[in-house]
Amino acid sequence: MSYPHDAAIAAFVKSFHLDWSPTTIKPAIMTTTRPTNGSNNEDQIGECAYRSEHGNPEKALDLGLIYDIHKEDYVQLLCNLGYDNQTIKIIFGESISCSRARDGSLVRNYNHLTLVVVVEPMTSLSDVFHRTITNVGTATSNYTTTVLPN
Structure with missing residues (x-):
């Protein structure tokens, strides 16, 4: 279920970026949220622990890198x-x-921020995911990424 505050954040972001599509706005919101930590809250277990939480409208406005899907x-x-x-x-x-x-x-x-791979226990992994991102920040920006296991 979509949360009403996510819809409000999307409308807020769209009001500043009229050229952004819904498929650009969604990852902008998702990549600027604080992730759920199921271990700190017994009500958030299993699949529910994988969702994004607590959107930050100001960060979503000034994202820097965006995913767009056509x-x-x-x-x-x-x-x-x-x-x-x-x-x-x-x-x-x-x-x-x-x-x-x-x-x-x-x-x-598929050009979406989610990366999914099935890893068998006790096996090594080497994989490649192709994504296209667009820099909407300053031209001299530097970005780093972190991959966290779930």
Whole structure:
């Protein structure tokens, strides 16, 4: 369920960035929140502990890096998930065909901030995820990232 305060933050961000799409605003909000820590609250266990919490509207306005997803990205995602051209036509209301060969493994390269990989216990892992981000901050910005296991 979407929280009303998330909708308010999205409307607030949109009022400052009229050219940002909903698919840009959502990761802006998600990447500027404080993550839930299920170990500190027994009510937040399991899957609920993976969501973002406590959005920060001011940080979401001045994000620096954004993810944006375009119609072509959605089409390719649906193609990679195995949807046929007729179903994709129904979804988009126009004739669209899959431009590239279907490859279910490419679903992982959907341009979204979430990265998911299944890791078997006691095995090593080396993996690559492709994402495209756009710098909307100052040209001389430096960014670092941290990956935290869940």
